[in-house]
Amino acid sequence: MCNIGSKIRDYCGVFGIVSKDFSYSVAGLIYSGLMALQHRGQLYSGISISSCEGPIDTYKGKGLVSKVLSPKTLRNFIGNVGIGHVCYGTPYCSNEENAQPYLYKSNKIEFSIALNGRITNPTEIQIKLEKMGRVLTGISDIELLASLIAAFYDLTNQIFDALKDMMKVVRGAYCIVVLTKKGDIFAIRDSIGYKPLCFGSLEREDKHFYVFASESCALDVIGAKVIDDVKPGEIVYVNPTESLKREQIIPHLKHGICSYEYIYFARPDSVIDGISVGKVRYNLGINLAIGDDVPSENAIVVPVPDSGRSAAMGYSWKSKITYAEGLMKNRYLWQLKKDFNEKLNPIKAITYDKDIVLVDDSIVSGVTMKKIIKMLRNAGSKLIHVRISCPPLIKNCDLNDSLSNRDIFIALEAKIKNFDNFNEEMRKYIGADSLKYQSMNGLIDAIGKSEDTICSICLKEICDLDEEIIRNKIEIV
Ligand code: SF4
Known part of the structure; x- marks a missing residue:
């Protein structure tokens, strides 16, 4: 539909990248990936980056990727693992506080999370969190997700288990990338697979990277090769010192990808679930x-x-x-x-x-x-x-x-x-x-x-x- 007047808008694109080389900063590659995903959101742009040693550095703001993540700003972000996000401004992402990636910090865990999608059972999640003794600071989808992951993490001290438990509770359409302080990246797709999420690898100047993105066009622009789509109900994860792993958490249910991804949302040069848009x-x-x-x-x-x-x-x-x-x-x-x-x-x-x-x-x-x-x-x-x-x-x-x-x-x-x-x-x-x-x-x-x-x-x-x-x-x- 003509994007000049009234229109359907998708609202988010996510990106993640891991370099096996600890001395290489991935900020520039995140920038390029987000630029390729700009059609999925133009209201807010953001980045989280980690060097697997210090804290996770996050920067986000209102505007296009080129404005928010200017070369001058990006120079301050150095790390070999990172995620990024572009957002259209949903009711739950309508101010800078709710822009993403969303950094969650407690005395037990620190991680950054970026979401493309919509949760359809927020009340159920709020009640669950309250029963687990959590005090919520906000009720946006991203805050609920982060709080839920943190609450489950407190039970086992295992981030992977926390993400699995989160998937079993959350309903709706979501693709998520999570960056931990240790330098892990987790890419997660809901069990019906409404939203697209793919991953691939990049070889550049003797360096090896794994890349995650809402659409394959973001892999193409940095020269990465698509390995596969994250399957509905699956977690794909990697860190700089280990090889990529994937695990089916919830069986793939009926009714898959949103038709509108093919009709309108995605870029024509993207391939989703093996099909050219x-x-x-x-x-x-x-x-x-x-x-x-x-x-x-x-x-x-x-x-x-x-x-x-x-x-x-x-x-x-x-x-x-x-x-x-x-x-x-x-x-x-x-x-x-x-x-x-x-x-x-x-x-x-x-x-x-x-x-x-x-x-x-x-x-x-x-x-x-x-x-x-x-x-x-x-x-x-x-x-x-x-x-x-x-x-x-x-x-x-x-x-x-x-x-x-x-x-x-x-x-x-x-x-x-x-x-x-x-x-x-x-x-x-x-x-x-x-x-x-x-x-x-x-x-x-x-x-x-x-x-x-x-x-x-x-x-x-x-x-x-x-x-x-x-x-x-x-x-x-
Ligand atoms: S195709 Fe399904 S997920 Fe996509 S806009 Fe229509 S109802 Fe929503």
Whole structure:
């Protein structure tokens, strides 16, 4: 979806790296990894680093990675093991105190933790912590997780056991990296595997590193090779003196990765669970074009930049309608609260007098799409056919903040009002000449995984919650 107006936002990216060479500082590599994950969060950026001897040094602040972790700042962070985080600013990450990595220090343990995800049973965790005699200083997801790990650690003095116990209590969608004072890094993925997390190795100048990241693009940029995804319910861990180990803690349950990672959240050059995100988006465009009947004589396929690009290319290839970049986005203004016309502009020499097949990945509020269509019409385009590469969003999702606000969902509203003809109501609302969404089968086929290994609950008309989902207390409105 166009990231100019209303949009779905994922909110975090995590990164971790271990160098076997104690004299090598990994701060620069964390910086590069976080830069590659910047699309997953632009509100806060942070780093924790350790030399396995002294304390864990943590620095975080509001802004992009390049602003918060400037070369001058990074010079003060020296260590061969570290983690990093970028954040979009969830309700629980809305101020600098809750920005991550989150450093936990007690007289027994010191560790730093970074999270991508959302916990769905915070009350249960709070009650458990209170029963264990813990006094909570805050109730953000990250504080709860850190307190829970520390409480379990107090029982056994074993961090690995504490993390295992934490996994057995926490419900929701989460990928976590934990850095200990001793220089261990643990990478953990929830038992359903909603969020992506991978790991790999890097050989550079006779030095060996292990790397963890939300997306494989962060490994690519530093030259690391992907070894595997952290499997749902698994802990992968390493430290500078030992080889990498992995252990399945909780069996992998049904319903896997969030479809939206493939549709929108992740970078197209990332590979998640062995599947190329860019290829999925291209396939979505192909599937959207199959059986479509837009007359091709005067038409061009125009993507909504940047989110509709890969699907538009697939659509163009299948339909044989010419692909053209007919909308120019101002990349330097897209984060700012600016007038819509300052952010997006039609290239009239391309779009004038043409029928436009306008491709985007989804419609959330419909407001942005409405403005784009009006803009194209004012610039002289003729018919406008909107093609959306994913099925309509019709349910809230408690695992993604941006999908948990009922008010923004025009599709959801339409369902609630029981519109007989949802597609027609939506077409009229946005002012298109025709509107077509991806089918569920088209989505599943494009991802190329079996239906029971992806989550698409927010896109499904009939919510077939199974026992495991209920056990995880995912509340679908
Ligand atoms: S309900 Fe939708 S947004 Fe939420 S995890 Fe599932 S596919 Fe992703």
